[in-house]
Amino acid sequence: MARSNEPTGWVGWIYFASAVMLVMGGLQAISGLVAIFKNDFYVATQNGLVAFNYTTWGWIDLVLGVVVFCAGLALMNGSAWARVVAVFLTVLSALANFAFLPAYPIWSIIGLVVDGLVLYALTVHGGELRD
Numbered sequence: 001m002a003r004s005n006e007p008t009g010w011v012g013w014i015y016f017a018s019a020v021m022l023v024m025g026g027l028q029a030i031s032g033l034v035a036i037f038k039n040d041f042y043v044a045t046q047n048g049l050v051a052f053n054y055t056t057w058g059w060i061d062l063v064l065g066v067v068v069f070c071a072g073l074a075l076m077n078g079s080a081w082a083r084v085v086a087v088f089l090t091v092l093s094a095l096a097n098f099a100f101l102p103a104y105p106i107w108s109i110i111g112l113v114v115d116g117l118v119l120y121a122l123t124v125h126g127g128e129l130r131d
Contacts, residue, residue, distance in 0.1 A: 011128040013121035014083075018075040020118050021086060024093065024111065025069030031107070032062030054103065061096060068093055075122075083126045090118045 035058025068089050074082035097111035 011125065013125045014078075014128065015076065017086070017118045017121035017126075018072045020114055021068055021072030021075065021090070024114055024118075025065045025067070025072055027065070028068060028093065028096075028111075029062050029065030032058045032060070032065055034058070035061060057100070061100075064089070064092060064096055083122055087119065087122050090115050090122065094119075 035054045071082055071086045071089050075086050094112055094115040097108045097115065101108040
């Protein structure tokens, strides 16, 4: 079967993914700012995968949040490079949320679920947006 050049209704998944990336990038940047300015906000009961103190991790989280936000903006324009970058950044965001699990488990689990939905949207239906 020949593939039609016209996008289907599934192209909405990419808009969903880009909107979620905008929101998650903003929220991750806020989480990073909280970790930077208020060191005792995140309290871990046991050692986790975080190898840094929470101020350093806050800077990493802030930078990752800003980059994810920018990739979400570029993804809304439908560029193919933004889709590849968005998949890479979503995997990084999932790893960051997994590493932050001991400090704030509910936030991290929600982030992991949303990252999974974004990965599904980008990998399965990502090609339809460029048309």
